[in-house]
Amino acid sequence: MTILALRRPYVCREMVELITDYLEGALPRSQRRRFDAHIAGCEHCGEYLRQMRETIRLTGTLTDADLTSAMREEFGELFRQMRDEDARDREA
Ligand SMILES: [Zn+2]
Numbered sequence: 417m418t419i420l421a422l423r424r425p426y427v428c429r430e431m432v433e434l435i436t437d438y439l440e441g442a443l444p445r446s447q448r449r450r451f452d453a454h455i456a457g458c459e460h461c462g463e464y465l466r467q468m469r470e471t472i473r474l475t476g477t478l479t480d481a482d483l484t485s486a487m488r489e490e491f492g493e494l495f496r497q498m499r500d501e502d503a504r505d506r507e508a
Contacts, residue, residue, distance in 0.1 A: 427454055428498065431461045435468055460498070 431454055437443045438451050455462050 428458060428461055431455070431458075432464065432492075435465065438465075439468060439472065 431451060434443060434447065434451055438448065443451060455465055
């Protein structure tokens with residue numbers, strides 16, 4: 417697993433915020449294009465999206481409650497780690 421694609425953790429955090437709208441087809445077209453482009457190049461967000469789709473498949477729905485669950489915590493932690501690694505890279 418590489419983190420080379422993760423130079424912009426701010427964008428990743430934004431993606432997590434947008435993901436419910438994305439999955440509900442509620443995103444404006446321009447944002448949806450941006451989302452698709454990011455997902456295509458970011459394996460962490462791609463994995464997050466896959467897990468979200470799996471959640472929908474299993475539960476038949478996706479609510480904000482799902483996003484505030486342990487999974488969201490887990491990804492929040494992941495994105496914090498990515499940001500820290502990014503900061504260390506800049507210092508090196
Ligand atoms: Zn990302």
